[in-house]
Amino acid sequence: MEVFLTTLKAVIDNLGATVVLPIIIFFVALIMGAKPGKAFRAGVTIGIAFIGINLVIGLMWGTLSGVAQAMVTNWNIQRDVVDVGWPSAAAIAFGTDVGLWVIPIAIVVNLILLVFKATKTLNIDIWNYWHFAFLGSMVYMVSQNLTYGLIAAAIAAALALFLADWTAKAVQSFYNLPGISIPHLTTAPGVPFAIFTNWLIDLIPGVKNWKVDPDTIQKRFGVFGEPVIMGLVIGLVLGVMGYYNAEQAAVAILQTGMNLAAVMLLLPRMVQILMEGLIPVSEAAREFMKKRASDREIYIGLDSAILIGHPAAISSSLVLVPIVILLSIILPGNHVLLFADLAIIPFVVAMFAPLMQGNIFRMIVAGILELGVGFYIATNMAPLFTSAAQNAGFAMPEGASQITSIGDGFLWPQFLFTKVVQSLGGVIGLVVLAALLVVVWVLYAKNPAKWEKIAGAPEK
Template identity: 35%
Template sequence: MFAQALHWFLGLGSTVGIPIIIIVLGLIVGLKPAKAFISGLTLSAGFIGLNMVVNMMAADLQPAIKLMVARYHMSLSIMDVGCGVGGPLAFSSSLGALAIPLTIAINLVLIWLGMTRTLNVDIWNLWQPTFIGLLVWAVTNNYIYAIIAIAGGFLLELFMADLMQPITGKFFKLPGIAVTHMMALSATFLAVPLNWLFDKIPGFNKLDASPEKIQKRFGILGDPLVIGLIVGVGIGLLAGFDISKTLQLGAEMAAVLKIMPKMISMFMESLTPISSATQKFTEKHLHGKKVNVGMDAALTVGHPAVIATSVLMIPISLFLAVILPGNKVLPLGDLTLYVYVFTLLVGAFKGNIVRSLIGATIYSIPMLYLATWMSPLIMKTFKLANYSIATKGQFSFELAGLWTNAIWIWMSQNLGIVGLIILIVVLLGLLFYLNVVKKYNLNQEEGK
């Protein structure tokens, strides 16, 4: 009965399920019912608007991508079916039903102990720790190990959310919000040290390629509308479109860069009262503790630098897939979802498009190799979850090739339960050091 109710609720999706959680959270933390309802409804409108824009972008780009693949004779043996199947895959298994109460309990205990400042309400993206559990199950054939791996994957997500919250709060201007989206968080572990390195390179460290600086220096050429037009026309030409279709794709990409930030503004409008009320509630009832509300990376994808970087990475990724020796994955299904995986990476580079493209290119290389390596395991997870997709031959998805997935596979494969326990102990230690010893987020807020 519980499992059926859970699957029904998850079936509501982000446009209904997450807003309901936000309304309930608002009521719990003392927001007036009318304000809580309006916050949830505004969030729902933001998700619907964002989905419309992302779906439009995907519908516009997919024909161009297919033509590029055919035009340049790209033939690789592993099909990228897209990470969009990840959520349904994870929650169609019994592990998906266990993941939600397990992670909620872990989250509340860690907040009470002061070991995390993130209160996760992004239930849908719990598919990512659950997917880690499925991968460990596929490696070890041990269901208990899989449950332990889900808990460990969630600890990793909380640690990354706490550590990278300043990027969310400062660059994306989302105070009181943390991103608990593992795909987006993972890339920051390359971007932050790489940005430090770029700052040490004479000449290069003076290059400011943010959309604002580009617009200031190049005038109309730096306007998001014009950037979108140029990118769209460029992809149309690479795909071999005629003039009419090329110009149409350019106009549609220009519209995406202009409309998406307006959709994202609705998220901020809906979450500001929830975040403020949550802070007051936790300060009053949890010994003065402050928390950040953990949300989907969708809140950050509307920045012009994020969209420009993500779209430009499409031809770059296809080129990498062809030239990298040993790679067998042909990126397809995940290409139009780059806005989610590269968004915090762009934030770590402070919106510098040149740095972001270099970082995203470097990050994509191990992603392709890991997706190739993981393909047999991913196919096995579909069998374990009794989930089938309409594709033949070997398949994977590029955005499964994250280091955050690979470390759990490697440790469980080589060290079994000992490896999983080591990772969990290390993560608990990191959470304790970050939030109890260093009081990291508090010091960031106070400018220390």
């Protein structure tokens, strides 16, 4: 069995998401009753879309990393915990035995919950199961017990399904993604911050009425409110902040502006291609459930990469870049210097948009809150994060004493699981975590419409 799992993990790692996901989509579509030709085309189209999305994200990553490095140099920021990006978290996830078992564990958890009708989500985003493995690996590190790590990974997989179900109606309506949910543990944990931010802003007279969504901005500012021009302007501002004293400042500033304008145009186009591939799969799933399960709803769980092409998600993320770099300077007790994972911010904020109807102002406030809390989570978790990464063979960057990442090092599920197990002990801690999830899930199941409305679902 271990040889099989090792081989399966190696195959998935080597092929990558852009090959594995189309294969999974093809077989899922066939099982759901789609014709082989349609299923094949859907898989290939989705794979092409993800390649395009990754290329655009790569452009954004390179641009933002350069700007961030320039800002850090200009402002002489020095911290002993360096953000080295999500690859460090992935190294931890697959560097322990938890990573070896996470795929079958997550699949079994998903199938059991589907059979008992506890979830509507079929999570086919196997590549991102590594988030469950990371959380389980951190629990394994603090407990030195593989079984505890595996159980934690299983609970994390269930948590992702709960968050996906809870937010599905909002995601489907706002992003026009019928039959889709997002069980992605970089994005879904932002929902509580969005709910709190909405509640807080609604208490402030005048401010609560501010409407700063892309459509309103475009109507008010005309061509200068179009997403592409917004990207250009934001890019130019970031370029000035980073490269004002560079040798070829004008060139660097203009390139930054054009690169981010390109991101604003190309990401939505890539998501449109993705939707072209998803439509036949979604239709086949609906027909399958209509014939065999009394029209029971089933959601296809996908990567939140399909959300980040929305202008509100990109715009708020780009505005947050200089803000969070400033936060790293002014937050008392913070030890984290942001750098490599700044391009992950769109994934962090993407779930804010449905709850806030694309209100960029509210999304920025929620992002400040989540990432502000994240600095303290990352500072606290950095010693464990660093130790786990070194044990997994991750190469420490020169001059860094400790490392972290926004992708998982800043997020509350990893912190919560690790601290509960560490403080209460393995068995009791895991029982408490599982019990909390069950209680929340039962409350949701009693009145799903009320819960989904809180998470941004439209009125029926």
